Amino acid sequence: MPSTATAPRRNKSRRDDDAPLIPILARKVREIEAKAQRGKLGPTNRVKFQVIAFLVREERARVKVDDALADGARAELLKRLDGVATILAKTAARDTSLIQLLEVDQATSPVAKRMRRDWLLESGAELAPEELIIADIAPVQAPVVPAALAERQVTPPAVESRMMANPFLAPDLTPRPAETPRRRLDGWELMGPLYKAFETGAGGGAATMELPPLPEADHISPKGLEIMVHQSRLLEAVRAGHRSLLLADEPGLGKTAQSVLAASVADAYPLLVVVPNVVKMNWAREVERWTPQRRATVIQGDGDDIDAFADVFIVNYEILDRHLSWLGAIGLRGMVVDEAHFIKNLTSQRSQNVLALGQRVRETTPGGRPLLMALTGTPLINDVEDFDAIWRFLGWTNGEKPSAELMAKLDATGFTPADKAFYPEARDAVISMGIVRRKKVDVAADLPDKLVADLPVQLDDEFGRGIRDAERELGERMAAKYRRIVEARGDRGQAASLAPGEIDDDIVRLVAHNELEESKAAGTGGDNVFTMVRRIGQAKASLAADYAVQLQRSVGKVVFFAKHIDVMDQAEAHFAAAGVTAVSLRGDQTSAARQQAIDDFNADPEVGIAVCSLTAAGVGVNLQAASNVVLAELSWTAAEQTQAIDRVHRIGQDEPVTAWRIIAAHTLDTKIAELIDRKQGLAARALDGEQIDDDETESVQLAALMHLLRQALGGE
Incomplete structure (x- = not known):
């Protein structure tokens, strides 16, 4: 009763x-x-x-x-x-x-x-x-694909091949548990008290489940890589059998790597990863880096180019709705939802898609215990009930009452919501289901004091395709000049001794140098290396701004650096639409306005983001109220990038600093990032008195043009 x-x-x-x-x-x-x-x-x-x-x-x-x-x-x-x-x-x-x-x-x-x-x-x-006595209504099983989305479903041809190769899922022979007996708390309304337990911080203490001790050796990481202490302890929990986790670590603490390795430990393949568009490419890179024996495929559009026999399927929220049918039938054994606060609105189709797939994965996994992970540095945006959708996805509640496992934990407390002692015990019970939250300051000893993390993004819209086409045209234009010079020299000089297919580096440098000089004279006219980089920055602007908003909601203040005014304008409009208060530091400001913006950012808790010009705010500015920097556009010099990061990484900074470089994959942006890193290494070697290669003394602009030319000639 x-x-x-x-x-x-x-x-x-x-x-x-x-x-x-x-x-x-x-x-x-x-x-x-x-x-x-x-x-x-x-x-x-x-x-x-x-x-x-x-x-x-x-x-x-x-x-x-x-x-x-x-x-x-x-x-x-x-x-x-x-x-x-x-x-x-x-x-x-x-x-x-x-x-x-x-x-x-x-x-x-x-x-x-x-x-x-x-x-x-x-x-x-x-x-x-x-x-x-109030009986529960028998749940009605919702289909994975709602009727309204049935006509939008696609099945990539490669997926049909995979399903034909193995048309049957492995049978689930796990004995089903007997009917759960009535418990003492069955008659109580418990969802409100559970939310209240977190809203009041009942019992205090960090919201992190008890994790196993550090193992004696790291047997998980691939050769040449090593996981950190806080990552290793979470993976030990997975090894011990934990299968549902709300991983709420702050950005920069390796949630992606932990999830990739957790899937390996749990053998949770095929694995589905649902992510914001801005981090799709990064997820594929992290899968390759931490589990090189596994294959990842990124789903774009209708999925015509996917590897259907991959171990990890990566899809963004915006296109998930058209892939529900085959994803629900392929036999997933694990599911990761990145930036899980995206599903907090239960009435949105996005949330319903994720919850339906999560339920399907639980139903089809033998034993009913798939690996389910919700990743977010901000599980709560507006209200403690933002937990609702995440708890449903993880199977801890169904929105109306706790799961049988959580109910057993609550029942074991011996209290009811009428007792004050119930609330700290209830909070601990939910945390023990799998909430893990670590901050940078908690694991500072394991972190470098400054980390530059690359975040590759895919420019898969018309703008992005136009950029890649323009890069190819620029490369072909220089290649035509290269060939004319080689033909004009005939059997004279070094060109005469080149083997078929071999490239004359001196001519490459000459052509690239002439192109660079012409580009400087032309300014913003025509397609050249400078206009190319500017277009890449414009294409990345909204993706970089969106990531900055996610960071701000996770960790508080963020510094956003861009090179061009139009990119800064785009970012500020995006922040305003997202409800994030931002200040701006630009070159056309008066000294008083500039200092006011700095003071507001450092002292006003309502100001979340400082939008800064790489050239105007890269020196003489103290923004150490933040420990996270977003570099929306790349600089031409390693020193300029370092100066920007050092607005945050300076004396008085109490936390490790992370700089997130947004890099457009498959474009010149990737090469520029590589060149900047090489220049930073050059600076260190020069100070140490080591030998310097001639090609490392070239400007980034010249080296980037030489790269495009070699690519057009088939040399890279």
């Missing part, structure tokens, strides 16, 4: 004796109003809104026909109920999606019924036995 224990009755004034439910409704509606004012109405608060509306109507009808009430008392009670109804109406006006809840005649879900029962018991009402 469910517990019917009630909270101790407070001393009430005489006017509450006739309607003890009204003060409870007044308190609850004020809670809803406060949440709505902060834009934090999650699923539980919406149910609470519905129950209040129903009880107001029910109580109004009771008061009107209660013959024991004097007319004055009845009028007073109706006035107070009108006050509650007025607040409901104002709240619904603020969030119009609530209006439909006001039109519902009664709250019928089990959660709403339990909430109504608990409030009535708190008011001292006597309920019939059938109102005390």
Whole structure:
């Protein structure tokens, strides 16, 4: 039987004796109003809104026909109920999606019924036995592919080949558990108390499950790589059998590597990784780096070019909807959702797609225990109920009640939500399901004091294709000049001694040097190395800005560096649309305006991002309130990049600094990043007095043009 224990009755004034439910409704509606004012109405608060509306109507009808009430008392009670109804109406006006809840005649879900029962018991009402025990509605299994998306489904030809090669999934012979016996907490509404346990920080302490000790040796990393202590301990938990994890480490602590290695430890293949578009290429690179024995494929568009026999399928949120059918049928054994706060809105199609696939993976994995990982540095954006979708994906709750495993942990506490001691115990129980949260300061001893992390992005739109076409045309233009020079020399000089297919480096350097001089004279006219890099920066702007927003929500303040004003303008517009307050440091500012922007960034907690010009803000600026830098565009010199990062990495900085370089894959951008890194190595060697190669003394612009020319000649 469910517990019917009630909270101790407070001393009430005489006017509450006739309607003890009204003060409870007044308190609850004020809670809803406060949440709505902060834009934090999650699923539980919406149910609470519905129950209040129903009880107001029910109580109004009771008061009107209660013959024991004097007319004055009845009028007073109706006035107070009108006050509650007025607040409901104002709240619904603020969030119009609530209006439909006001039109519902009664709250019928089990959660709403339990909430109504608990409030009535708190008011001292006597309920019939059938109102005390509330049975759950048998869940209706939603299809992986909603009817509205059925026509959009695609099946790449390569996937058909894979499924023909193995048309049957391995049978699941795992014995099914017997029906779960009724537990002491089965009759309680528990989702609200679970959210409250986290909202109040009940019990305190970091939200990290107990992890196994560090193993004696690293037997996981491939040769030449080594994982850090905090990464190794999480992987030991996976080795011990843990299969659902909310990994909420701060950016820069290697969540991607931990997930890739966790899949290897758990043998969770095929593995699906759902990510924002900006990090698709990085995920493929990390899979190759940490598990070279596994193959990854990135799904673009309709997936015509995917490797259907790959171990890891990487897809971005925006195109997942057209691949639901075959992904649900291919026999996935694991699923990782990167930047999992993207699914916090349960009404969005994006969230529903992810949850449906997660449920499908649980159903088709032998034993029902796939590897499910939600990665986010910001599991909470607006409200503690942002946990809802993530917990559902991981299988910890179904939105209305905890899973059998979590329910057993809660039941083992020996408390109910009527006990204060329940809340810290409940928080610990949820954390033990698999929440892991580490900050940079927690693992600072394992981190370098400054790290430059490359984030390759795919420019797969028309703009990106245009850039690659322009690069090829520039390379072919220089190649034509190279061939004319070789032909003009005939049998004279070094060209005469070249073997077929061999390239004359002196002529390559000469052609590239002439092209560079012409580019400098032309400025922004025509296609040259400078306009090419500018176009790449423009194409990357929104992707870089989007990543900066994700970082800001994870770690707080972020410094965003760009080279061109139009890229800065694009970024600032993106930040404003995302609701992130930003300041700008540009070359055309007065000294007073510039200093005010710096002070606002360092001192004002509402300012999340500083948008800085590489040339105007790269020196003489202190922005150490941040420890994360986004380099949206690459510099032409290693020194300029270092100067930018050192606006954050300076005396007084308490945390390791991470600089995220956004690099356009398969473009000149990749070569420029490589050249900048080489120049940094050159600077160190020069200071140490070591030998310097001639080609490393060339400018980055010249070296980049030589690369394009060699590529056009078939030499690279």
